[in-house]
Amino acid sequence: MSLSRRTFIKTGTLAPLAAWPPAGAAQPQPAPAAASSAFDPWVEVHAGNLRHNVAEVQRRAGGRPILAVIKNNGYGAGVANVARVLDPLPAIAGLAVVKLQEAVTLRDAGIRKPILLLGPFDERDLEEAVSRDITPMVYTPIGPSLDRLAAKRGRPVHIQICIDTGIGRVGVPWRDAAPLVRDLAGRASVAIDGTFMTFTEDPAYDREQLARFQSLCASLEREGARLGAKHAASSYTLYQHPDAFLDMVRPGMAIFGVHPEPQFRQSGAMDLRPALALRARVIYVKQLKKGDSAGYNRAYLAERDVWVATLPTGHTDGWPRVAAKGARVRIGGRLYPVVASVSASHTIVEVGDEPAVKIGDPVTFFDWEDGSRPEDVSAACGASVYDLTMHLNPLMPRRVI
Numbered sequence: 001m002s003l004s005r006r007t008f009i010k011t012g013t014l015a016p017l018a019a020w021p022p023a024g025a026a027q028p029q030p031a032p033a034a035a036s037s038a039f040d041p042w043v044e045v046h047a048g049n050l051r052h053n054v055a056e057v058q059r060r061a062g063g064r065p066i067l068a069v070i071k072n073n074g075y076g077a078g079v080a081n082v083a084r085v086l087d088p089l090p091a092i093a094g095l096a097v098v099k100l101q102e103a104v105t106l107r108d109a110g111i112r113k114p115i116l117l118l119g120p121f122d123e124r125d126l127e128e129a130v131s132r133d134i135t136p137m138v139y140t141p142i143g144p145s146l147d148r149l150a151a152k153r154g155r156p157v158h159i160q161i162c163i164d165t166g167i168g169r170v171g172v173p174w175r176d177a178a179p180l181v182r183d184l185a186g187r188a189s190v191a192i193d194g195t196f197m198t199f200t201e202d203p204a205y206d207r208e209q210l211a212r213f214q215s216l217c218a219s220l221e222r223e224g225a226r227l228g229a230k231h232a233a234s235s236y237t238l239y240q241h242p243d244a245f246l247d248m249v250r251p252g253m254a255i256f257g258v259h260p261e262p263q264f265r266q267s268g269a270m271d272l273r274p275a276l277a278l279r280a281r282v283i284y285v286k287q288l289k290k291g292d293s294a295g296y297n298r299a300y301l302a303e304r305d306v307w308v309a310t311l312p313t314g315h316t317d318g319w320p321r322v323a324a325k326g327a328r329v330r331i332g333g334r335l336y337p338v339v340a341s342v343s344a345s346h347t348i349v350e351v352g353d354e355p356a357v358k359i360g361d362p363v364t365f366f367d368w369e370d371g372s373r374p375e376d377v378s379a380a381c382g383a384s385v386y387d388l389t390m391h392l393n394p395l396m397p398r399r400v401i
């Protein structure tokens with residue numbers, strides 16, 4: 001019988017071959033590179049939860065449009081997978097990514113909504129981006145390049161302007177911003193679709209940043225500059241600063257249904273449902289005798305006879321090393337502690353006095369169930385929810401459900 005993941009899920013109890021190939025067997029042909037065995041970890045993307053979270057974000061934002069940040073491979077979900085779900089939703093005004101390659105992937109996938117490129121480009125990249133209807137983020141004096149490009153295309157180039165009001169990374173510093181914005185706004189070659197800033201997420205300093213942004217924008221608009229939609233609100237801001245919702249909100253993590261800070265989960269401000277799950281299957285179950293060890297450097301020592309299970313998922317898959325410091329995974333409806341250390345490709349869990357799990361049992365590292373949400377894993381072991389999702393290895397299979 002050929003064993004696809006689907007058939008395996010139905011049969012459920014098959015074991016991996018202990019010795020392979022068996023003595024005397026013909027050498028098997030290597031599997032095609034894209035095929036994945038039934039035991040390998042995979043990522044599930046819950047389309048219904050993504051849609052639910054968009055509705056929640058829009059409710060919280062008082063009906064404002066959403067520029068959905070889906071950078072870093074769609075926060076682990078696969079950038080095109082997420083975009084295909086979000087693109088048709090009227091609440092979504094556009095999508096934002098940081099890498100040009102991701103923006104191009106979205107256009108190749110047939111995504112129609114505006115795409116904001118929050119990352120760098122040179123003049124050649126700029127031409128490619130604009131030719132694919134990708135909106136560059138501008139914060140340096142590139143007016144002459146925009147003139148040339150607009151002349152070549154016979155129409156204005158649409159841009160968004162990034163103002164640094166205190167985060168100190170990209171963006172024209174707010175003190176120096178007015179001349180640049182005036183220059184860009186005064187060019188017939190340029191259409192400014194938006195003007196935005198990013199908070200440091202320091203509650204007191206955020207207020208100062210917002211005041212800088214609003215005063216700058218107001219004075220430029222009084223002069224007649226058209227700044228497009230003004231926006232600043234990431235997921236954190238959706239909870240902390242309703243006065244910073246402006247014309248449009250710009251969250252990432254909230255769309256993926258995860259509260260960025262533990263205290264936000266209790267706040268009731270939004271009912272978010274995680275849209276990502278990391279799963280695999282148990283590959284081995286064995287009993288360690290008292291005094292036996294598990295993991296490199298004998299990280300775990302059995303204090304009594306105890307059963308452990310090996311899972312085929314490690315830090316190269318995106319399951320963090322720190323998970324060994326308190327995280328629990330769900331197998332058959334129960335949570336089992338991660339022990340020893342998380343190595344590149346393996347995790348070991350303590351099962352207890354009985355062999356309560358078996359080879360082939362599905363394992364949930366995190367998903368949308370209470371007790372195994374990314375926030376629960378984060379609370380248990382200290383991993384950031386951003387690391388749990390964004391570090392999921394892009395090579396793992398994604399299943400949109």
Ligand SMILES: Cc1ncc(COP(=O)(O)O)c(C=O)c1O
Pocket residue numbers: 069118198233234235236250251252253254260
């Ligand atoms: C410029 C910008 N805006 C918005 C976001 C979304 O942030 P979050 O995922 O915390 O909502 C990010 C992500 O880091 C970002 O870099």
